[in-house]
Amino acid sequence: MRAAVPVPARPVPAAPSGQRRLAAGTVLVLAGLLAACAASLAVGARPVGFGTLVEALTAFDPANGDHAVVQARIPRTAAGLLTGAALGLAGAAMQGVARNPLADPGILGVNAGAALAVVAGIHVLGITQLSGYIWLAFLGAAAAAAAVYCVASLGREGATPVKLALAGAALTAGLGSVMNAVLVGSRDTLEAFRFWQVGSISGRGWEAIGQVLPFLLAGMLVTACTGRILNGLSLGDDTARGLGQQVALSRAVCALGIVVLCGAATALAGPIAFVGLVIPHIVRAFTGPDYCRILPLSALLAPVLLLAADVAGRVVALPGEVQAGIMTAAGGAPVFIWLVRSRKAAGL
Structure with a gap:
């Protein structure tokens, strides 16, 4: 009787390495940050096209009303960047100090x-x-x-x-x-x-x-x-x-x-609630438990959430606005509940 020839097993696709996942996550965070900044400058009660946005930043014309609108939104965007980075960084550090995933x-x-x-x-x-x-x-x-x-x-x-x-x-x-x-x-x-x-x-x-x-x-x-x-x-x-x-x-x-x-x-x-609470959990999904990576990426991702909430608040109730703190609470609470229930976040 001829011996059965073993059939080679099909190769199992290798899981993406931690370094590749980290690199991909970092690229996505940076792309999201650029998109959030552009949206913060262009979207509002008076929307501005991308070409006009670039012109307002590179060749400002005081007589152009759209250029003036973009320039007026720059301090607001800067405040969102700084506030978001501070809350994200503080939230990640606070969860590490307290060893409490609900710390904020x-x-x-x-x-x-x-x-x-x-x-x-x-x-x-x-x-x-x-x-x-x-x-x-x-x-x-x-x-x-x-x-x-x-x-x-x-x-x-x-x-x-x-x-x-x-x-x-x-x-x-x-x-x-x-x-x-x-x-x-x-x-x-x-x-x-x-x-x-x-x-x-x-x-x-x-x-x-x-x-x-x-x-x-x-x-x-x-x-x-x-x-x-x-x-x-x-x-x-x-x-x-x-x-x-x-x-x-x-x-x-x-x-x-x-x-x-x-x-x-x-x-x-x-x-402003939920920014420092939710962001570190999202970051841990592609960095793991290493705080040397969690801290800087939390500081980069948190402004994306805050600016996106601010932009959404400008357009959901035109001609008025909904404050960013209300929008982060409305959007952050379901995300955090999903994160907790999924049990996929890395340990603290």
Whole structure:
């Protein structure tokens, strides 16, 4: 009997390597960023064609109305880029520090502190200008985050992820109660505050951007350099200590960058939700758990979401606008629910 000749198995297509996936994801992020910037400059109540857009940027004519529209949208686009990059970078770092996939600026009481400071400035000092809101919001956000970290640091174990989350939730609830008490008793304060509270990048000129730009750049520099620190913390406190890392000091450095970024971004654009929460999960899909890659790509992808939300808000309710903070909440919540249910995100 002749022996059966084995039939060679069909080759199984090789899975794309991590490097190829990372390269493809980076190219897509950069392409999306360019497209979002172009849409932010061209789309609105008065749309502008691509050719006119290029002319307005390369050969500006003050007498041309379309050119003037493009130039007027540049500060708004710049505010979206800076705010989005800050929120994405801070969100990724915050999830790494807290080792909590649901971490966002609210977990450190940043939004609550900024909001209460703005309410106090309106009610007590009579401040109604954006330039005043910026400094009030920044100081309030920084003070609230510092208070959370100090409370969480009490005890032998220091600022553990669970204690940070609990302290942040407790402070957010307390500050929110005080803020609501003030707003209920003052209609004028409520009217002035509600326009800042929804979160928006419209009406932010170069003056407002210039006031927070030094803080944004400093926060980005500090946070972008914490990739290896966050990789160590993601292994757990005991493992990080065994590798020679000073856990308390590492968390303090990361928290400093997060506070500066969140405070400056919240001061500039108001409390915008879901950007810092959703973006790191999307980035992990093609970078893996390495924070040296997650941080810079989160800073590049987050402005895409924020600018896209701002552009969508300009056209869904013409001739009016829907603020970017409302659009990010409407679009970000379903995406995040899908990410959680799919269980495909890499571990923290």
